[in-house]
Amino acid sequence: MPAKRFHYSGIIHVHSTYSDGQKSIPEIAAIANELKADFLLMSDHNTLQPKLDGLEGWYDNVLVGIGSELNDKDDKNHYLAFNIDRPVNHRVPAADYVCQVRNQGGFGIIAHPDESRTHIEAYPPYPWTLWNSDCYDGIEIWNQMSEWMEGLTHFNKFWRAMHPRRSIVSPKKETLARWDEGNMKRKIAGVGGVDAHGHIHRMLGMFSVRIFRYKVSFRTIRTHILTSQKLPKEDYKKALQMVFGAIREAHCFVSHSYLGNASAFRFWAENDSDRAEMGGTLVLKNEANVFVENPVKAETRLIFNGHEVGRKEGDGIKFRITEPGIYRVEIRKNGKAWIFSNHIRIKNAD
Numbered sequence: 001m002p003a004k005r006f007h008y009s010g011i012i013h014v015h016s017t018y019s020d021g022q023k024s025i026p027e028i029a030a031i032a033n034e035l036k037a038d039f040l041l042m043s044d045h046n047t048l049q050p051k052l053d054g055l056e057g058w059y060d061n062v063l064v065g066i067g068s069e070l071n072d073k074d075d076k077n078h079y080l081a082f083n084i085d086r087p088v089n090h091r092v093p094a095a096d097y098v099c100q101v102r103n104q105g106g107f108g109i110i111a112h113p114d115e116s117r118t119h120i121e122a123y124p125p126y127p128w129t130l131w132n133s134d135c136y137d138g139i140e141i142w143n144q145m146s147e148w149m150e151g152l153t154h155f156n157k158f159w160r161a162m163h164p165r166r167s168i169v170s171p172k173k174e175t176l177a178r179w180d181e182g183n184m185k186r187k188i189a190g191v192g193g194v195d196a197h198g199h200i201h202r203m204l205g206m207f208s209v210r211i212f213r214y215k216v217s218f219r220t221i222r223t224h225i226l227t228s229q230k231l232p233k234e235d236y237k238k239a240l241q242m243v244f245g246a247i248r249e250a251h252c253f254v255s256h257s258y259l260g261n262a263s264a265f266r267f268w269a270e271n272d273s274d275r276a277e278m279g280g281t282l283v284l285k286n287e288a289n290v291f292v293e294n295p296v297k298a299e300t301r302l303i304f305n306g307h308e309v310g311r312k313e314g315d316g317i318k319f320r321i322t323e324p325g326i327y328r329v330e331i332r333k334n335g336k337a338w339i340f341s342n343h344i345r346i347k348n349a350d
């Protein structure tokens with residue numbers, strides 16, 4: 001049986017009028033409420049002003065947390081910094097601001113790490129270059145906007161504009177590989193971001209539809225957290241610490257909500273006496289298994305140290321574990337990438 005947990009579905013990486021987004025934070029929060037999100041993490045470019053202006057808190061049923069998306073002077077190394085109280089000086093090498101975030105007691109997520117946009121020159125990529133840093137805490141394994149832009153060509157742009165959610169197919173293989181590799185050394189949380197701005201403009205020349213209104217983006221990539229207690233409505237600061245803690249500790253998973261509500265997904269490991277959940281560690285003794293509960297029957301792939309080692313179809317699935325290492329699962333529905341768990345570590349008894 002999975003442990004009793006509270007589940008919250010969140011939207012991460014959103015821009016408002018404090019930088020290049022199209023709506024105010026209260027307006028964006030209202031949209032998130034309408035779409036039944038539980039939390040919303042804002043990250044305007046190189047500013048913490050909305051937090052300093054007191055805009056964090058509960059907006060009806062949505063908890064709004066405010067961080068900042070930092071970038072360096074070449075507009076690379078975009079970094080989502082959360083749980084910080086003071087603006088971070090980003091006019092320094094990226095390695096410095098990544099550590100500044102940690103020194104403040106905050107945590108950070110590498111945004112769209114392997115971005116490459118080769119088809120349309122007007123939209124250059126903003127990749128991450130600083131893989132040797134020890135100071136980052138998470139990686140955006142799936143970025144909705146980045147994937148949409150990357151797949152864009154002069155030939156398919158109209159189709160992609162008309163079918164923005166169907167254009168989102170899968171996280172990048174190289175990003176998943178880096179994430180697995182990093183996790184073999186230390187815990188690095190995997191999260192999903194929407195990178196919502198309200199719409200993209202000038203994208204299609206004369207064809208001026210609004211693509212990716214917040215309402216559309218918010219029905220794509222979600223990051224789901226699991227907590228042992230309910231988020232308190234009367235204390236937003238405590239509630240935010242719980243959300244940040246769950247992300248930082250990788251008690252979370254990522255879904256593409258267009259393919260279905262992933263809230264009921266669970267993934268855990270058990271031996272005869274103990275249990276570990278995503279972000280946790282289990283000792284390999286006697287028999288150990290990992291269990292998956294899918295919201296509906298779906299294809300489940302077990303990934304061990306970065307390689308697929310098992311594949312089963314169903315809603316309740318069990319895989320026997322015989323080797324220490326890091327395990328995660330990927331769920332596909334009708335052949336399409338749907339849910340990505342964080343890792344569980346299995347280690348030998350000392």
Ligand SMILES: [Zn+2]
Nearest residue numbers: 069078111126
């Ligand atoms: Zn960015």
Ligand SMILES: [Zn+2]
Nearest residue numbers: 013015069195
């Ligand atoms: Zn962004």
